[in-house]
Amino acid sequence: xxxxxxxxxxxxxxLVGIGAGFFALLGGRGLSLFYGLALAALHITAALLPxxxxxxxxxxxxxxxxxxxxxxxxxxxxxxxxxxDEPSGPLLSPILFLxxxxxxxxxQPGEALxxxxxxxxxxxxxxxxxxxxxxxxxxxxxxGWIALGLAAWALFHLLREQRELSIKQGEALKKLExxxxxxxxxxAQAEYLAITDPLTELYNLRYFEQALEVWLKDLHSASRLAxxxxxxxxxxxxxDTFGHQVGNRVLVEVAxxxxxxxxxxDVVARYGGEEFALLLPGADRYRAQQVAERIRxxxxxxxxALDMGLEVRLTVSIGIAAWPEDARDKGELIRxxxxxxxxxxxxxxxxxxxxxxxxxGKGETLGGLEQDGTLPE
Numbered sequence: 557x558x559x560x561x562x563x564x565x566x567x568x569x570x571l572v573g574i575g576a577g578f579f580a581l582l583g584g585r586g587l588s589l590f591y592g593l594a595l596a597a598l599h600i601t602a603a604l605l606p607x608x609x610x611x612x613x614x615x616x617x618x619x620x621x622x623x624x625x626x627x628x629x630x631x632x633x634x635x636x637x638x639x640x641d642e643p644s645g646p647l648l649s650p651i652l653f654l655x656x657x658x659x660x661x662x663x664q665p666g667e668a669l670x671x672x673x674x675x676x677x678x679x680x681x682x683x684x685x686x687x688x689x690x691x692x693x694x695x696x697x698x699x700g701w702i703a704l705g706l707a708a709w710a711l712f713h714l715l716r717e718q719r720e721l722s723i724k725q726g727e728a729l730k731k732l733e734x735x736x737x738x739x740x741x742x743x744a745q746a747e748y749l750a751i752t753d754p755l756t757e758l759y760n761l762r763y764f765e766q767a768l769e770v771w772l773k774d775l776h777s778a779s780r781l782a783x784x785x786x787x788x789x790x791x792x793x794x795x796d797t798f799g800h801q802v803g804n805r806v807l808v809e810v811a812x813x814x815x816x817x818x819x820x821x822d823v824v825a826r827y828g829g830e831e832f833a834l835l836l837p838g839a840d841r842y843r844a845q846q847v848a849e850r851i852r853x854x855x856x857x858x859x860x861a862l863d864m865g866l867e868v869r870l871t872v873s874i875g876i877a878a879w880p881e882d883a884r885d886k887g888e889l890i891r892x893x894x895x896x897x898x899x900x901x902x903x904x905x906x907x908x909x910x911x912x913x914x915x916x917g918k919g920e921t922l923g924g925l926e927q928d929g930t931l932p933e
Contacts, residue, residue: 573596580593757808763825764833768889771837782878783877784836788810802861805860806870809861814851817851840881871905874908875897875898875910877890896910
C-alpha cells in the first residue's frame with residue numbers, strides 16, 4: 557500500500573473501532589460485550605500500528621481482515637442480530653469494510669473488492685442461514701448494504717479510471733513539454749553555435765554576411781550603412797613571442813573592447829584570424845570614421861593579458877567603406893573595406909583609412925582623426 561493512502565485507511569479503522577466500542581458498552585453484556593470490545597480493540601490497535609505493517613504483503617492485511625470478520629460475526633450472533641426492533645450495532649463491521657474498501661481501492665482495487673464481498677455476503681449469509689436474526693427486520697437492510705457496497709465499488713472503479721487517465725494525461729503533457737523545451741534549447745544552442753565564433757563569442761563571418769545582406773535589402777532602415785575591417789597589427793609577433801594561448805587571450809580581450817565601443821544594434825564579428833568586421837547600420841562615412849578612430853585610440857591605450865601576468869600592447873589598422881557612396885552591393889562593399897584596410901597597413905599601420913581616399917589616390921599617412929572626427933584634406 558502506498559504511503560499516501562495509509563492515513564485514510566488507518567483513520568477509517570480508528571473511527572469504526574471507536575464506534576464499535578461505543579455500541580458494545582451501550583447494550584452489550586457477557587460474550588456480546590467481550591466480542592464487541594475485542595473488535596473495537598482490534599480496530600483501534602490496527603489504526604495505531606506502524607505504517608510498515610500496511611506496506612507489507614497482503615497476508616498481513618488479510619489476517620487482520622479475517623480476524624475482524626470473525627469477531628464481527630461472533631458479536632453479531634451473540635446479540636441475536638438486533639436489539640428489539642432496532643438495527644444491530646454490529647452492522648458497524650460492514651461499514652468499516654466499506655470505508656476501508658474506499659481507502660484501498662485507489663491503490664489496490666482487487667483487494668478492495670474482495671474485502672467488500674467478504675464483509676457483506678458471507679457474514680450475513682451465515683447469519684441468515686443459522687436463523688440468528690429476524691428477516692423481517694434486517695433483510696431489507698442486508699440488501700441495502702449489498703447494493704451500497706457494489707455501487708460504491710463501481711463508483712470507486714470509475715473514479716480510479718478517471719484518476720489514472722488524468723495522471724497519464726498529465727505525465728504525457730509534462731513529457732511533451734519537457735521534450736519541447738529540450739528541443740527548443742537544442743535548436744537555440746545549435747543556432748547560436750552556427751553563428752558564433754567559439755573563441756571570442758562574437759558573431760562569425762557567416763552571420764556578418766547574412767546581416768549585411770539583410771540590411772542592404774531593407775532600404776528604409778539602411779538608407780546609410782558602413783562597415784569597418786579591423787586588423788591587429790603584427791599579431792604574428794605576439795604569437796611568436798608569448799605563445800598562442802596569450803594570442804588567443806588578446807583576441808578575446810580585443811573582441812570585448814570592440815563591443816564596448818559600438819551601439820547595441822551594431823554587429824561585431826570575427827572575420828578570420830586576427831581580423832574583425834563591424835557593421836554600423838545608419839552610419840555615414842564620417843560617423844564610421846569617428847567610431848573607427850575611437851576604436852584605434854582605445855586599443856592603442858590599452859594593456860592586454862594582464863591576468864596572465866603580462867603587459868601586451870598593440871595597435872590596429874582599420875579600413876572603412878560606406879554604402880551607398882563606396883559600393884552598391886554586399887560583395888563590393890566588403891572588397892572596398894578590405895582595400896582600405898590594405899592601404900592602412902601598407903602606410904604604416906595604427907591608422908584608419910576610408911575607401912574614398914583610396915579612390916582619390918591619396919597616399920599621405922594618417923595617424924588619426926582631427927578633434928571633430930574628420931579626415932584632413
